[in-house]
Each structure stands twice: as structure tokens, then as C-alpha cells.
Amino acid sequence: MENVKINALQMFCLIVLFALGTALVVSYGSEAKRDAWLAILLYGPVGGSLIFMIYSCLHRLYPNLSFVLYAQQIVGKWIGWLLGVVFIIYFLHEAARDLRDYGDLLTVSMFTETPLFMVHVMMILTLIYVLYLGIEVLGRLAEISVVIILGLGITATISVLLSGKADINQLFPILEHGLKGMLSPSFPSLFVIPWGEMSAFTLILPHLNNPRSVMRTGLSAILFSVAVLSFTILLNISVLGVDVFTRSNFALLETIRRVSLMEFIERLDPIVLLTLIIGDFFKVGIFFYATVIGASDLFKVKNHKTLILPVGIIILLASLTVAGNFAEHIKIGGGLLPLYAHIPISVIIPLLLLIVALIRKHFRSS
Template sequence: MEKAKIKASQLFILVVLFEMGSALLFIPGFQAKQDAWLAILLGLAGGLALVLIYYRLYTYYPDLPFTSYVQEITGKWIGRLLSLLYIIYFMYFATRVLRDFGELLTTTIYFNTPLIVINSLMMLTIIYGVHKGIEVIARMGELLFGVIYLMAFAGAGLILFSGIIHLEYLQPVLEHGWRPIFIAFLRETSARPFGEMVVFCMLLPYLNDQKKAKAACLGGIILAGINVAITAAINVATLGVDLFLRSNFPLLTTIGKIQLANFIERLDVLFIIYLVIAGYFKISLFFYAAVIGATDLFKFKTHQKLSFPFGLIILFASITIASNYAEHLKEGLETVPIYVQWPFQIIIPFILLVIAFFRNRKKQITSS
């Protein structure tokens, strides 16, 4: 592993930026319609339980990354296979998020710019950050966290004062009962974005104070979850259910409706700046987890040797992962949650925790 340490406050900021990342680009839980915010809060509750699972695994092996202690838990060969699959998982999601943000930029402001150009420019900056290491990424998070929240408060204030919010669009609450909310929870919000916290299983060993890991992770996911739920409610209250469901980028559409005093309008740039920053951190952490996982699994001396080749793989995969945006979106909403997110974010970590519990219990009994 890289010889680096980050503070609990930096971990907290990284969790918030990572969780909010693409969750504000594609609001999760839209199947629940005007109750999407409730589905997100239910997903947050499930996410907190998942964080406790990841944290408990970390307490058993506080000095090891996930790719190392999975071999301790399941044995050498099964553990190596699982480690390799998780490295592919991290790279796959870095690829998907890069494609998400590339599509956003090419369909909103860079209409005549090829997707490969946008993704290449973003990937070059990410490769540089990953090459420098987790400390540099964490310090950048500290620097830009205030900028993001300043833009968020400014945007929320302008939406409120522009009078475009219609609270009646949020009614009736629970129009079809809890069933649509539970369906949205099972299909999406249980895994996205909260289950993606599994990436921090690779990062927690870098924390300089192990006792603060739980508070930093739980606090970060709670703040991010509340922000996403509020954003979903604002989108529905501004756009109405029909437009909210039809819009590719609901928050962008909401901000586009801001018009104050016939002077303040066309504030889409605020949203774009935020998403470029949030996308940078989301892709960087997935990418970094894949790089240090491969470094650990294949016993490289330093992670820098893998940052550029892995970055190229992610870049070209982001172009070829889908032939068009509709196909990319359909895969992300229908296939990925069931066949990728549920196994890697929920099922496998839970099984690992059960095995680790009995293994460590046996060791304690033997030592006593």
C-alpha cells in the first residue's frame, strides 16, 4: 500500500463528495415518483447498515485493504479470485461514471465535441491525481468542499426566491402505499449510491485515527443522503412528476427554470461546475481503489506504475461500454443493480462478515 495517511475530516469530505457524485446527476428512486425522496431515505437507512458491515470488517483487519483481508477470510485462491473481481468492479464503475459525465457535457454545452475528447481531458486530470496518491486527492477534497456547498446554498436560495417550487406536486404522499417505495429501494436506492461505500473498504487503512472511521463514514453518508433526498424533493416540486420522470438530468432542468428579476437566469453553469468536481472525486476513488487493489494483489512495489495503463483502459471502455446514451442508461438501471451492485455491495460483504466473525471467534477461543 501507498505510505500515506488521511485525517478523519478528510475521510468525511471524501464520503460526502463520493456519495453525492452522480446521485444528483441521475436522482435514484424515480420509480417511486413523487415519493422518490422517501425511497432515498429508506435507501439511506439500508446504507447505514451496509456501512456498519464494512466497518466491522475493517475492525477485524484494520491495517489491510479489502483485497488483502478477503484472502485472509476465504483462503488464498478464492480470496484472489474475489479480489480480482472487485478490481474489475471498481474499474467498471469508474468507466460508467466517466461515461455519465461525458454524456452530460456533450448533450448540454459541448454539442459538437466528440465524447472521446471530453472523457480524455477529464481522465488526464484524474490519472494525475491518482498518480500523486490519496493524500493529494483528500486535500483537493478539502479545498473544493466549501466551493461545492457555496454553490449548493446559492442554487437552493435562488430556486426558493424564484417561486418555481410547487409543494402540491409532492402530493399525495404515499399515493400507492409503500409498495412502489420498497420496489425503488430494492431495485436502486439500496445499492445506489449508498452501497457504493464498499469502495472505502480499500481506503480505510489510510486513516490516521482508526477510532474515528465509524463516525466519519456514518456522518458523511447521512449528510450526503439527506442532500440527495432534499434535491429529489426540490426536483419533483419544481418540475412535477411527469417532467421529473422524462428528464435525463432533472437537476439541470430545475436550475434552468430559475429566473429572478428578469436578470438572474441561465445558471446551468453552476450545476455543470458542481458535477465536474463531484464526478472527478467519484471516478478518482473508484479508479484509485482499482489501482491499489491490483498493486496489492499482484505485489507491485508502487501504485504509480498502474495509474496510466488503468486510466487508458477506463477511458476507452467508457467509449465502448454502450453504443449510445439510451443503451448506457438502460443497462445502468435494469442490469447493473441486480447482477453487479447487489452481489458486490451487499451479498458478498455480508457473507465475508459472517465468515470473519466465526474465524475470529475461533481464534479468541483458541488463544484463551
């Protein structure tokens, strides 16, 4: 693991950009229909906080080790090694899926004649360059990018409101099908996406220059992300209506396309595209970095930078084969992965490791 440190603000920005990622652009929470924004407000703080607390508690017990290394200390070399392999494959798969999200939106909305492969290559080559420079550079870049994202968000919100396209009546009736009718369809997707995916940060937390600020930084970033996501979805529903919102693959893009000010300012698609590019860049980048660090720790590679290029090529090729088409890609991501990948890998395994680690610590101290 590279011997560099990032500060709490940079970690905050990385978590925010990771959490927003593609969720800001797609129809996040559409399972809850009209109450999607409310479901995000309820599930986000609970799911995000509980899951991140598991990661931060493990980090507090092993502040200088990555997940791959402390898993071997907790459950033994061989089981820990196998868990490391599982997590590396998981990070690779998630990086490929998020890269595919980025490529599909760009080829559908703007680069219609550009091969998907070339769109993905542009992202991967940029990430390879940044990761060669190190996690410290990625952290500094995150500070700038959060400001850009907020600026784009404020611009988009003002444009939507001034255009008169938002109709608050689209949000009513609230809890039309009751609390259970809202929460049941949204579980487990809103509980673990994108919060469970933050297991990638178990390989980044050792770089924080103040380990005591992990919990505060992580939870504040999660709450901020929940607020941004909930407001964005609320705005989408108020403009599109619940029927269009639930059918649309990229709801924010549909919302922005309806903006027209003085019959002059319209077609603000680049705001959404730039938002996706920035968010997806950091989400893919963090999964990419977690894969590289995890593999270098697992296979005892002295210089992790030697793995950046081969891992980047694997992510690139996997992104083209992760699904046959976009409909299949969405079905897998929203239906299968939360239950069969995110919960077992990102929640249950870390929780069991934490329980075993606490038991072992108790018996050592007694």
C-alpha cells in the same frame, strides 16, 4: 499501498462527494415517482448504514490491510485472489460508467461539438496527475470541494425559491400509492446506489489516521449525503412536477434552466455542470484509486504508481464502449447493475467474508 494517512474530516468529505457524485444531477429515485425524496430518506440511512457497517467491521478486524489482502486471509489465497479480481473489474467498470455520465451531460448541454473522447481525456488526465500526487492530496482537495459544492447548492436553492418556480403542491399527495407502492419499485436501486458502490472505500479505509473513527465518520457522511440528496430531489419535483422529473435524464439541470430572476439572471446551467464535474471527479477518482491499489496488492507490484497510467487508459477506453448510447447506459445502470452486480459484489460477498472472519476469530480465541 502508499504509506500516507488522511484525517477523519478528509474521509468524511471523500465519502460525501462520492455519494453525491452523479446522483445529485440525475433523476435519482425516479422509480418512486412523487415520493422519491421520501424513499431516499427511508432507504438511504438503512441501506447506507448497514452496508458501511459491514465494511467498517472488516476494517476493524484487519485495520492495516486492503480488501484484496484480507480476503485472502479469510477464505484462502486462491479464492481470495479470485475475489480480488472480481472487485477490480467491478471498480474499473464503475469508474468507466461514471466517466460516461460526466461526458454525456457535458456533450449534451455545453460542448455539443466536442467529441466525447476528448471530454473524457480531460477528466482522466487530471485524475492521473492527482493520483500520482497521492491519496493525501485527493483528501485535501475533497475538503475544498465540499465547500464549493455546498456554496453552489445554496446559490441554486435560493435562486429557485426566489424565482417562484417551486410549487409545494407538486409534492402532494404523499404516499399516493401507499408505503409498499413507494418502496417496492425503489428496491434494490435506492438500497445499494450509491451506498453499495462504497466498497471502493475498503481499499481507502487503511489510510485513515484514526481507525476508531471509521464508523462514526462513515455513518455521519452517509446521513449528510442522504439529507442533501433527498432535499435536491424534493426541490426538483416541486419545480418540474412528477411527470417531467421521471422522464428527465438530468433533473437538476432541467430545474435550474427554469430559473429566471428579474428577467436578467437566468441560464444558471454552469452551477449544475460544475456540481457534476466536482462530484464525478471524486467518484471516478476513488474507483480509479481502488483499482490501482487493488491491482498492486493482487499482483505484488511494489510501486502502485506504475499502474496509474495503464489503468487510466483502460478506464478511458471502457467509458466509450460501456454502452451503445445513453438510453442503454441508463437502462443498464438502473435496471441490471443493482440486482446483478451491486448486491452480490458489494453486499453479499463482504457480508459472507465478515461472517467467516468472525467465525474464524471465535474458534481461534476459544
